[in-house]
Amino acid sequence: MHPAPSVILFTTLSGLGFGLLIFLGLGFPPVTGWVAFVFFLIAYALSVGGLLASTFHLGHPERALKAFSQWRTSWLSREAWAAVAALVTMGLYALGAVFFGTHLVPLGWIGAALSLATIFTTSMIYTQLGSVPRWNQLLTPLHFLSAALAGGALLAGQLLVAAILLLVALMIQLGHWSVGDKRFAEAGHTIATATGLSGGQVRAFSPPHTGSNYLLREMVHVVGRKHARKLRILAALLGYGLPLVLVLVPGAGHLLGGLAILAHVVGMAASRWLFFAEAEHVVGLYYGKRG
Amino acid sequence: MTSLPKDTPRKLGLVIDLDTCVGCQACVIACKGWNTENYGAPLSDQDPYGADPSGTFLNRVHGYEITPDQGAAQLVHFPKSCLHCEDAPCVTVCPTGASYKRAEDGIVLVNETDCIGCGLCAWACPYGAREMDQTAGVMKKCTLCIDRIYNENLPEQDREPACVRTCPAGARHFGDLADPDSAVSQLVAERGGFDLMPEMGTKPVNKYLPPRPKDRLEETDILAPFLDPVADSPQGFLGWLDRALDRL
Ligand code: SF4
Numbered sequence: 001m002h003p004a005p006s007v008i009l010f011t012t013l014s015g016l017g018f019g020l021l022i023f024l025g026l027g028f029p030p031v032t033g034w035v036a037f038v039f040f041l042i043a044y045a046l047s048v049g050g051l052l053a054s055t056f057h058l059g060h061p062e063r064a065l066k067a068f069s070q071w072r073t074s075w076l077s078r079e080a081w082a083a084v085a086a087l088v089t090m091g092l093y094a095l096g097a098v099f100f101g102t103h104l105v106p107l108g109w110i111g112a113a114l115s116l117a118t119i120f121t122t123s124m125i126y127t128q129l130g131s132v133p134r135w136n137q138l139l140t141p142l143h144f145l146s147a148a149l150a151g152g153a154l155l156a157g158q159l160l161v162a163a164i165l166l167l168v169a170l171m172i173q174l175g176h177w178s179v180g181d182k183r184f185a186e187a188g189h190t191i192a193t194a195t196g197l198s199g200g201q202v203r204a205f206s207p208p209h210t211g212s213n214y215l216l217r218e219m220v221h222v223v224g225r226k227h228a229r230k231l232r233i234l235a236a237l238l239g240y241g242l243p244l245v246l247v248l249v250p251g252a253g254h255l256l257g258g259l260a261i262l263a264h265v266v267g268m269a270a271s272r273w274l275f276f277a278e279a280e281h282v283v284g285l286y287y288g289k290r291g
Numbered sequence: 292m293t294s295l296p297k298d299t300p301r302k303l304g305l306v307i308d309l310d311t312c313v314g315c316q317a318c319v320i321a322c323k324g325w326n327t328e329n330y331g332a333p334l335s336d337q338d339p340y341g342a343d344p345s346g347t348f349l350n351r352v353h354g355y356e357i358t359p360d361q362g363a364a365q366l367v368h369f370p371k372s373c374l375h376c377e378d379a380p381c382v383t384v385c386p387t388g389a390s391y392k393r394a395e396d397g398i399v400l401v402n403e404t405d406c407i408g409c410g411l412c413a414w415a416c417p418y419g420a421r422e423m424d425q426t427a428g429v430m431k432k433c434t435l436c437i438d439r440i441y442n443e444n445l446p447e448q449d450r451e452p453a454c455v456r457t458c459p460a461g462a463r464h465f466g467d468l469a470d471p472d473s474a475v476s477q478l479v480a481e482r483g484g485f486d487l488m489p490e491m492g493t494k495p496v497n498k499y500l501p502p503r504p505k506d507r508l509e510e511t512d513i514l515a516p517f518l519d520p521v522a523d524s525p526q527g528f529l530g531w532l533d534r535a536l537d538r539l
């Protein structure tokens with residue numbers, strides 16, 4: 001799949017933002033007043049910024065409200081609902097914390113649950129696609145959830161929790177890669193099943209057009225995959241390994257914490273780039289490319 | 292509404308004969324022409340006369356080669372448009388309700404005024420049957436020429452899809468695949484029509500008819516096996532003559 005910068009930005013930033021909202025909603029850290037204001041500002045900048053970035057790739061952003069209508073069947077529609085519900089609920093909770101110095105505990109819990117649900121619905125948009133076997137696996141939602149929780153814990157300054165979550169998220173990330181590498185073959189899609197042709201070796205002989213097209217640009221991304229190995233190592237080290245080490249340094253202050261967050265964001269962006277670039281759509285079979 | 296109808300009384304679709312398709316691309320052009328001049332946003336082209344041309348098409352003809360263990364390879368021309376799947380994943384993913392499957396005849400359509408151009412339905416389609424128009428910013432797909440097949444302003448013989456009407460080889464057939472007595476259903480039964488990527492579980496309505504085994508060119512002259520082939524490097528008198536002539 002084509003790794004569009006807007007989608008990479010969206011999944012990385014909004015994951016972090018909603019991850020932070022989960023912790024704030026649960027009362028970790030139990031901030032009020034100005035400190036709470038800064039925490040909520042960061043959380044909203046990330047989550048809303050991510051959502052806005054995702055509307056950049058729409059053909060008709062002015063019709064975006066219509067996307068709320070199909071929650072019964074569409075995960076994208078459910079995501080829209082979950083995101084708005086989470087942002088509104090946590091907004092009310094933030095008002096209480098910032099201006100009245102109180103924590104409306106039940107509201108915070110509901111907001112945290114809705115934030116978690118938002119991350120889950122985002123992950124299901126990808127997981128549901130049988131046409132992209134790498135994404136179509138159980139570990140995809142777990143990867144999105146664990147990464148967002150680990151990032152949220154980092155931002156919320158919950159160091160011990162962050163350390164545990166980073167370790168869990170790293171395991172899931174490694175699992176997602178290794179299961180993902182085999183998914184296409186396991187699903188059994190080949191040029192023979194795609195074309196239904198038999199009686200010998202089937203090969204794509206002539207493409208239907210001399211130039212490129214929307215399908216190839218959007219779904220058959222093959223450039224840059226040769227660096228996948230290096231990028232995986234980079235993503236694992238920066239996204240999970242380094243922050244894990246940094247938060248475990250005794251007496252880690254704001255400087256090391258900030259470094260850990262920076263490393264995590266860069267690593268996650270690399271991980272998400274791979275998430276798209278390495279995902280092969282079955283339509284590639286018709287073009288003689290797995291891609 | 293992006294919920295799929297449980298069952299449709301009619302399943303209108305195409306049957307494509309891979310044996311007779313000659314790969315002339317007439318259906319590609321007929322489709323592009325009809326769907327640019329009629330219903331919905333025109334199918335745009337980008338840089339059509341430049342160095343990097345590309346454009347929106349609802350029907351494209353691929354070419355595949357089958358190489359058997361023995362004997363010559365065979366070329367197959369392979370037209371592909373929306374298969375109007377019964378269990379269409381492109382419909383259920385749509386957040387706006389722009390994509391839908393008609394309950395009465397099973398045709399899968401996009402309501403262009405509702406489409407936000409998110410592209411998710413094109414991702415969900417395993418067959419590459421949906422293309423986002425780069426100029427209009429909305430999703431385009433085969434409509435089964437809904438504005439022809441029910442169009443009473445057209446003469447009777449034109450009330451079939453443009454691609455079917457134009458095909459000079461008669462390789463495309465249109466009809467109701469829910470009716471076992473229809474000409475298309477009979478054709479599918481007779482020729483062993485099959486689904487594309489059946490393991491995907493999309494249950495396509497369109498069917499493909501396999502290429503028939505090709506005839507082999509047999510030896511026609513019964514005396515031929517008794518004739519020795521001319522020696523490559525002549526011996527004796529002929530050899531001497533050959534060398535002498537070379538030297539001249
Ligand atoms: S072929 Fe693709 S676009 Fe057409 S109904 Fe099936 S999944 Fe949808």
Ligand code: SF4
Nearest residue numbers: 385406407409410412
């Ligand atoms: S591109 Fe349009 S038709 Fe396709 S899923 Fe998005 S809104 Fe629906």
Ligand code: SF4
Nearest residue numbers: 322433435436452454
């Ligand atoms: S039925 Fe109509 S829209 Fe569909 S491929 Fe044929 S000409 Fe194009």
